[in-house]
Amino acid sequence: MERTAKLYLGAVLVFLYLPIVVMIAMAFNRSALYEMPFTFDLVWFKALAQNDRLLQASWNSIWIACVNAAIATTLGTLAAYAFARYDFRAKRLLQILLFPPITIPWLIIGTSMLIFFFWTGIGRGLHAILLGHVALSLPYVIVVVSARFANFGPQLEEAAASLGATPWQTFWRITVPVLLPGIIAAGLFAFAVSFDQFVISYFLAPPGTSTLPVEIYTSIRKGFTPEINAISSIIILFSMGLMLIVARNYKFGGDN
Amino acid sequence: MAVSRQTRTVFALTAPAYLWLAVTVMLPLATMFYFSFLTASPLGGKEVSFTLKHYTDFFTKQIYWYNAWRSIELGLYVTALCLIIGYPAALGLAKYIKGRWREAIFLLIILPFWSNALVRTFSWTMVLREPFNILFSYPAIVVGLVHAYLPYAILTCYISLQAVDDSLIEAGRSLGATPAQAFRRITLPLSMPGILAAVFLIFVPVIGSFMEPRILGGKDAIMLGPIIEGQFITAFNWPLGAALSFTMLGMVLIILLIAAPFLKKQMAVG
DSSP states (O other), rough: OOOOOOOOOHHHHHHHHHHHHHHHHHTTTTOOTOOOOOOOOOOOHHHHHHHHHHHHHHHHHHHHHHHHHHHHHHHHHHHHHHHOOOTTTHHHHHHHTTHHHHHHOOOOOOHHHHHHHHHTTOOSSSSHHHHOOOOOOOOHHHHHHHHHHOOOOOHHHHHHHHHHHHHHHHIIIIEEEEEHEEEEEEEHHHHHHHHHOHHHHHOOTTTTTHHHHHHHHHHHHHHOOTHHHHHHHHHHHHHHHHHHHHHSOOTTTOOO | OOOHHHHHHHHHHHHHHHHHIIIIIIHHHHHHHHHTTTTSSOOOOOOOOOHHHHHHHHHHOHHHHHHHHHHHHHHHHHHHHHHHHHHHHHHHHIIIOHHHHHHEEEEEEEEHHHHOHHHHHHHHHHHHTTOOOOOSSHHHHHHHHHHHHHHHHHHHHHHHHHTSHHHHHHHHHHHHHHHHHHHIIIIIIHHHHHHHHHHHHHHHHHTHHHHHHHOOOOGOOSSSSHHHHHHTTSOOOOHHHHHHHHHHHHHHHHHHHHHHHHHHHHHHHO
């Protein structure tokens, strides 16, 4: 039975990784039309280094993802702290309100942001994209940090308080250090959510300014440019590397 | 005054996050709902009035309800395929593979799940050409979406299957159940929460997808998601796009409400 299971899962993994491997291989293939035989060449990576639009978009994406991670992790950790340490009447409601950003299709969230931001004068642009990304990241951050709180009772904090620490000192010297693995994992999650986000950015990007996924989508729709393979290969290896770090930092079950 | 102090602390801790969510999610959804009843976008001092036209159009014009049905159909195909492929994978992983192998395979399955969806969709354009030759067709959309959502199905089913106590299955077997009976009467009902979670996590975003059909579907891409996108990106008929978005949300809610008691009963009877 174990053999059959391994064979079947092997087939599933082939399905999951086949297109990714083919795409990375084609990034190193000389032919622009994905023609065989395979001839190794770095021509598309060189072309990428010359493509100012893609480089600018990459820079925008990294910048937004970093700021997003900082904001979402801060706000999310504060809210998770309130959920873990206080009992209050609206708690259940506030937790339910985290579902819409995750469960409503991004198409609807993105278009409603477009309408609202346009209507109120917030407008489109990198600031609007950042506003949207933080909203999508917050629920994940709260869930991940809350999972860390589940194994961390208030006893340590109470002990610190009874020994004379102020609430501020207790927070910085006890709560934050104990939560740190969860906070780091949440921050990396938030980075990934933003860095990979396409739909929301697509509706909020004005002509001329965009993030990497929006720029890639535009290039794909216009007809292909093979540098897209090169940048896509870099992105996918980067994202997977990032998630490997998260997985090492934080087992997906909450047990440290 | 301990109570009011606690209230103040809780408020200070939660207000920033929820204020942010209000401005970026709740208020936009409310505004979109308002727009969906207007004759035109109230921008630039334009004269507008209330109308139900966009909603009635949905039911009277074939292009909308027919393509909404196409989106639902796509959601059903993709969800079913993800479960058919993903459930056995989760079962194998949870019950037949142990130790380091399990950890390694599990990690390999969830890795692509968090990587860029757009890039993964794009990568299929290179595979589906020769010799398969199904690029720019309906099957290509299905393949791309199954690839995108299969990890969800495996993940949720795996979590619930792992929680099924092996001694229950052994007890059933010792009382004379065949392996098939033990699976059908014990394992399957107990893993129903994972299946339900997968259905919800896959069906809803698939109905709202537009990027995958646009990249992989060619002329078969026309369904509700791409039509809504078009209202905002090319046609600039925001009130119609808003009404179609809310119709889509309503459809999703109704389908889930219809499915919920039925699926719950399945869980209880099992």
